Amino acid sequence: MTTLLPATEAATPIRCVDAAGWPAVLATLPPLAAAFAQASGFEAKPGRIALLPGADGRLETVLFGIEDKGKGKGDDKGKGDAFAVGRLPDALPEGTYRLADYPGDPALAALAWRLSGYRFGRYRERAAPTARLAVPAGVDAAEIDRIADAVAAGRDLVNTPANDLGPAEIEAAARALAGRFGAACTVVEGEALETGFPLIAAVGRASPRAPRLIDITWGDPSAPRVTLVGKGVVFDTGGLDIKPSAAMLLMKKDMAGAAVALAAAEMVMGAGLPVRLRVLVPTVENAVAGDAFRPGDVLKSRHGLTVEIGNTDAEGRLILADALSLADEEAPELVFDFATLTGAARVALGPDLPALFTEDDALAAELAATGLAVNDPVWRMPLWAPYAGLLDSKVADLNNVSGGPFAGAVTAALFLRRFAPAAKAHVHLDLYGWNPSAKPGRPEGGEVQTARLVYALLKARYGAR
Structure with a gap:
């Protein structure tokens, strides 16, 4: 993706x-x-x-239709699509352009332009737009470029198929990111994983590509502790409760939670936010083999709780549980976990709107408002305590599924809540991680939903250095 250009009056006005x-x-x-x-x-x-010509026949002005500022009701009046400007890069001829008479947030417009220029070209060359945008007045071009570059890196991870992106490749991406910003990066695997993180080890043991837990730390140890946990299932067959073939077609994106965590971390470290950041990525392949974990198995978690396996296709919450337990041991101020966890969340909210779960009402309101402000929206769903009984097991402390068709996203969130009791605030984000069709600023394919939201919230809370 091309960067923004310096402001210039010589650019063609839009x-x-x-x-x-x-x-x-x-x-x-x-x-x-x-x-x-x-x-x-x-x-x-x-x-x-x-496209309007001048007297010499050359392009002089671009007209771009936007939503009538008088339309809409209440809070939605005149807002329209904050990324609408993202339509322009692919529609305009090569050249340098500037926004004129733009009524919306110029920073979001600039970001939409940058995000629309993304192309995944690992396997086939795809021409990028040749129209360039001069940075609007008052917009921090370096900030927009940092955010757009982090989103692009996350999209690349989600779009890469599982034959080229296994746990080792996610580790390599994490180590490269840590190295750029002088962060520490350790990886737990092998016998240490079996002993310390038995749920992660169990889910990944059927694959020839070894499971592991990636642990990045960055920042002043005395600063507020913020931990990001991302689900890194590089491919999900469903395990012995195998998915039908149609349900596997997009399973390369089951590691989108890990991509979101890494993208958000890149934004945080790139901006130098005054936090002590920790990123935990449990990464596995949920495969089928003779040593795969089975329905009915009872596994002991790092937290100490025993878990009966009601369904091997509910593996994401298992690996997150062990990672959340590690995060919780230092009682961080904020813990976010990101996961493509349940189809139930997609049925309820569709692909564009991740489900937000937290017990902190003020934080939930702050996240919802920030999501709207930066065009990275979420919708709060209830942590309905009575549904916790649906996870009861006759032989273990809890089951990994409810066993029924109802409230699947809620029971998954309630399951995860059991493993982060000491954190001052825990936020679970159940996201799709994919754009089913192209929209302005959101090309079809992998998407790091909620990464920009979390970065914006942390920046607002803690400020920049």
Whole structure:
């Protein structure tokens, strides 16, 4: 992805117009440009684009239709798509452009432009847009570029198929990230994993690619402790409770939680936020073999709780449980876990809206508001305590599934809550990690949902150095 260019008046202006303001804008255009706009049938509707020539025939102005600022109701009035500008990079010819008359957040517009330029080209060359944006006034170009680069790195991880992205490759990406920022990175595997993190070891033992727990620490040890935990299942067959073939087609993205954690960490470290950051990534392949863990097995967790396996396809919560237990041992101020955990969350909220679970009402409100502000939204779901009984087991402390069709996202969150009792606040984010179709700023494919949200919240809470 190309970076933003320095501000310059020489750039071609993009005039953002809505239906109500179009007559006034039309009146200000030079006669040739005005005649061309009318002859081409331009209408100031959201997403419409017109390229207007100057007297010499060269491109002089771009018209871009936006939502009417008077439309909508209540808090939604005139907001429209905060990433609408992301339509432009692929629609404009090569050149340098600047936003004019833009009524929205210029930082989000610049970010949308950058994010729309992402291409996953590991296996096939894909041309990137050649239209470049001059940084809008008042926008921190370096900050936008840092965020966009972190998102791109996370998207690359999610888009890479499992034959080229196993636990070792996630470890390599984590070590490279840690090395860039002088962070410490340790990895637990082999016998130490079997002893210290038995749930992670059990889930990954059927694969020839060894499971492991990646542990990154960065920042002043005396600063507020913030821990990010990302589910790193590089491929999920479902284990012995094997998925049907159609359900495996996108299972390369089952490690999107790990990509989100690493992307958020890159933003935090790149901005130098005054926190003591820890990133924990349990990474495994949930495969099928003679030594795979089985339905009915009872496993002891790092926390000490015993877990009956009701379904081997509910493996993500198992590896997160051991990682959360490690995080909880130092009682951090904030713990976020990110996971493509349940289909139930997708049924409830669809692919664009991750489910948010936390017992902290103030934090939930802060996350929801921040998500809207940075166009990385979440929706709070209930940690309904009575449903915890659905996880009861007759032979162990708890089962890893409820055994019924109801409240799957809630019971998964309730399961995880058992493993982080000492953290001052625990947030569980159940996300899809994928854009099913292209939208402005969100190309089809892997997506690190909630990474920008968490970074923005931490920046607002703790400030920058």
